Amino acid sequence: MPVDEKLVPAPMPVPEADSREGYYGAFGGRFVSETLMFALDELTVAMKDVVASAAFQAEWRELLASYVGRPTPLSSADRLARALDAEHTKIARLFLKREDLCHTGAHKINNALGQVLLAKRMGKARIIAETGAGQHGVATATAAALLGLPCDVFMGESDVARQAPNVARMTMLGARVIPVTSGSKTLKDAMNEALRDWVTNVGTTYYCIGSAAGPHPYPELVASFQSVIGEEARAQILAATGALPDGVVACVGGGSNAIGMFRAFMKDDSVALFGVEAAGHGVHTDKHAATLTAGRKGILHGSLSYVLSNDEGQVQEAHSISAGLDYPGVGPEHAHLKDSARARYLSATDHEAITAATLVTRTEGILPALETAHAFARVRDIAAILSAERGRPVTLAFCLSGRGDKDLATYLRERERAEKDPS
Amino acid sequence: MNGRIERAFARARDAKRKLLVTYLCIGDPNEAESLALAKACVDAGADILELGSPFSDPTADGPVIARASERSIAAGGGLTMTLRVATALRASYTELPLVLFGYYNPLYVRGTGKAVLAAREAGIDALLVVDLPFGHGDELMTAARANDLRVVPLVAPTSTDAHVARLLQHGADAGFVYYVSVAGVTGNAAAPLLEAAARATQVRAQTGLPVVIGFGIDGPEKAKLAARGADGVVVGTAIVREIENATSPDARIANVKALVSCLRTALDGESAPEAPHPR
Ligand SMILES: Cc1ncc(COP(=O)(O)O)c(C=O)c1O
Numbered sequence: 001m002p003v004d005e006k007l008v009p010a011p012m013p014v015p016e017a018d019s020r021e022g023y024y025g026a027f028g029g030r031f032v033s034e035t036l037m038f039a040l041d042e043l044t045v046a047m048k049d050v051v052a053s054a055a056f057q058a059e060w061r062e063l064l065a066s067y068v069g070r071p072t073p074l075s076s077a078d079r080l081a082r083a084l085d086a087e088h089t090k091i092a093r094l095f096l097k098r099e100d101l102c103h104t105g106a107h108k109i110n111n112a113l114g115q116v117l118l119a120k121r122m123g124k125a126r127i128i129a130e131t132g133a134g135q136h137g138v139a140t141a142t143a144a145a146l147l148g149l150p151c152d153v154f155m156g157e158s159d160v161a162r163q164a165p166n167v168a169r170m171t172m173l174g175a176r177v178i179p180v181t182s183g184s185k186t187l188k189d190a191m192n193e194a195l196r197d198w199v200t201n202v203g204t205t206y207y208c209i210g211s212a213a214g215p216h217p218y219p220e221l222v223a224s225f226q227s228v229i230g231e232e233a234r235a236q237i238l239a240a241t242g243a244l245p246d247g248v249v250a251c252v253g254g255g256s257n258a259i260g261m262f263r264a265f266m267k268d269d270s271v272a273l274f275g276v277e278a279a280g281h282g283v284h285t286d287k288h289a290a291t292l293t294a295g296r297k298g299i300l301h302g303s304l305s306y307v308l309s310n311d312e313g314q315v316q317e318a319h320s321i322s323a324g325l326d327y328p329g330v331g332p333e334h335a336h337l338k339d340s341a342r343a344r345y346l347s348a349t350d351h352e353a354i355t356a357a358t359l360v361t362r363t364e365g366i367l368p369a370l371e372t373a374h375a376f377a378r379v380r381d382i383a384a385i386l387s388a389e390r391g392r393p394v395t396l397a398f399c400l401s402g403r404g405d406k407d408l409a410t411y412l413r414e415r416e417r418a419e420k421d422p423s
Numbered sequence: 424m425n426g427r428i429e430r431a432f433a434r435a436r437d438a439k440r441k442l443l444v445t446y447l448c449i450g451d452p453n454e455a456e457s458l459a460l461a462k463a464c465v466d467a468g469a470d471i472l473e474l475g476s477p478f479s480d481p482t483a484d485g486p487v488i489a490r491a492s493e494r495s496i497a498a499g500g501g502l503t504m505t506l507r508v509a510t511a512l513r514a515s516y517t518e519l520p521l522v523l524f525g526y527y528n529p530l531y532v533r534g535t536g537k538a539v540l541a542a543r544e545a546g547i548d549a550l551l552v553v554d555l556p557f558g559h560g561d562e563l564m565t566a567a568r569a570n571d572l573r574v575v576p577l578v579a580p581t582s583t584d585a586h587v588a589r590l591l592q593h594g595a596d597a598g599f600v601y602y603v604s605v606a607g608v609t610g611n612a613a614a615p616l617l618e619a620a621a622r623a624t625q626v627r628a629q630t631g632l633p634v635v636i637g638f639g640i641d642g643p644e645k646a647k648l649a650a651r652g653a654d655g656v657v658v659g660t661a662i663v664r665e666i667e668n669a670t671s672p673d674a675r676i677a678n679v680k681a682l683v684s685c686l687r688t689a690l691d692g693e694s695a696p697e698a699p700h701p702r
Contacts, residue, residue, distance in 0.1 A: 029559060030556065030559055031527055031554045031555060031556075031559065032482075032554055032556065033482075033483040033553050033554060033556070033577065033579070033603075034556050034557070034576075034577040034578065034579045034581075034582055034586070034603065035483075035577075035579035035580070035581050035582075035603060035606050035607075036581075037556050037579075037581070037582070037583075037586065038581045038582065038583055039581070041583070182486075182489060182493075183479065183480070183493075188480065192480050192481075192482050195482040196482060196483075196485070196608045199482075199483065199606060199607055199608060200606060200607040200608060200611070201606075202581060202606050203581075203606070296532065297531070298528045298531055298532055299526075299527045299528045299531055299554065300480060300528065301480070301482070302554070304531075307528070309528060309532055311532065312501035312502060312503060312529060312532070313478070313501070313502065313528040313529030313530070313531065313532035313533065314478065314479040314496055314501060314529070315479040315480050315528065316479075
């Protein structure tokens, strides 16, 4: 039957603003106050025009090589593999992508250098950042020192206490560390305070977000800078073994090292992707940070993703012994990877992470960050799952996101406690 | 169309009077006092109430409202309580416009459609969701329209012309525009109110919608200054500060009443601008 156009009701006027740009499946978007919209628009344009330009890429990649020390090595962790799987039935090879060897000791510098370089190109006069473990704060303070910009870092008061070495480093680098005393006094609250500062100084200040989270375009911007991890790892493992790995493993806080590792393998259907979250005292307690494992869909810090929130929509305090994973949100792309089942997410408790860190240190001579230690704690299980699926021992590429010098006091304290009370 | 908001602005225009919009963080310090404080605001001359539903991570708010939110949540505050208070207010005031003011996550977690329906049933007239910029919340917009609720858009000093143009196109049923006086969080004492008044006048002319100015209006002089360019002003932090500083329930009521009356008197010394262009 022909449709008389005049009889068709005019469509409800739907604002055309986002047209799904900045979304990963159902997740992502830009949930911020109107005041910040222009700054996010400006940043989106800069991401497309500046970051994508050959000149910017050349400058950033030159710094990655001459300053950060990239490419970082891919180490074969044979003693650890045998310690986890003496029978050789589950793990064929275990490769470690050594982000701990980056200048400043973690993957965070890849992103911080990229963003501070971008801030400079955009003519911004001041850098702000939030930090949990202090690694992103140190990386941003480092990039700001290198490129000659003043830098203020917001850090939860609890994290200031438990990551003292990084506070000292930031101070030495000339950054101002601003302790945040609201809420849970951790990463979530540091990000709240950074957003408040940004909205107040939005014309002149660049907000350098440290994970693949936040409002569009941050998740994409951060992922694009961190993708260098997976690009290198993929080429290195192909060169070393002639084949792709069976699985890729990374820890997930906001999700930047994991997405940086995953992106290069996303289209390789044979490569399984595994993220490991912080289970704190256990995901069945109320003291954990396993957002993808035990959270629900919601909006925090500008994007729609999984969030630890109660029935009233109040965001819950997360708990993890690792300051860098102690966050009740997660980047939106991980939410999509979980829901689309492209990636699988597991979790590890505080205690499991400490135990794993000791094993890694003593078999490989590498002291991993507490964040990374969570992913190490699940390698045996991931190998068990994947080897069962494939009917043979599997090769894993593991993102060793950072070194553990900052966590030495925690490791020693927890080991002492465990010795006194072996239960 | 329920039209309480439109009628309130029309009445003010006819009487050449400025609207006074007052914000309370519902649940600070507790439910019963919030209800009494809301009534005190009305008695003292508030024309529209913004019922702030507390959120754990109020990134658009300064320290005063952030602390109020923490107190409220500790006292059991949240969307459920805010809607309960709205219901009670609606039983007392059939014509008073009520604006539900908050962040998106509590609405989203309840289910956007369900939350909007619950708001309507509680007698809410409009929603102002700070972290849901105009044009980014189709689901909420659609649900609000279906339930005859307004979704109040924000315009900030940093807003682009394109944003204002979109309001013009799609904002016919917005009720009014909330002009944020300053790039910053609530309670910013340095808000440039003269500039805000000038920009609000422009936005009013461009969109044909009534405009109120909020952020940083903490006393009668600033209220008068801002009101020159707008249909009314919003006062939030200053009221919440009175609630925080007073030491007894009676003192809270008395001090909030005194502040609101003083703002009312100041605004009544100002006459309303010409009607915005009819659409
Ligand atoms: C070494 C290390 N790994 C991982 C993380 C977690 O962040 P993301 O999930 O963004 O990689 C941090 C955060 O501080 C970190 O310092």
